[in-house]
Amino acid sequence: TRKVLSWRLSNTMDAEFCIEALRDALMRYGTPEIFNTDQGSQFTTPRFTGILEERQIRISMDGRGRWLDNVFIERLWRSLKYECVYLHAFETGSELR
DSSP states (O other): OOSOOOOOOOSSOOSHHHHHHHHHHHHHHOOOSEEEEOOOHHHHSHHHHHHHHHTTOEEEEOOTTOGGGGHHHHHHHHHHIIIIIHHHOOSSHHHHO
16 A cells, blocks of 8 residues: 555664564554565664564565665655645654654
8 A cells, every 4th residue: 555554753763663663563453464664774673674574564665775675655754845845844753853
């Protein structure tokens, strides 16, 4: 699907917030055949990939530095920034949530 199934907000590159979002999406929507991410450190940790492997979900990762490999999510981030973040100039992460 090209829908956002779960999300979290963090100001770190720690994997924990991604793992929480992954578990939430799996619980709500079930197990997909394939899961695509970029090669960020939060997605390549053994804890994150282990959850996918335990459920026999095929792991797909975009090429390093190749934003065009997942243009749909890049467009989502652009829209979020220009239609929300830049318009409201949030002071803190809590305010953004």
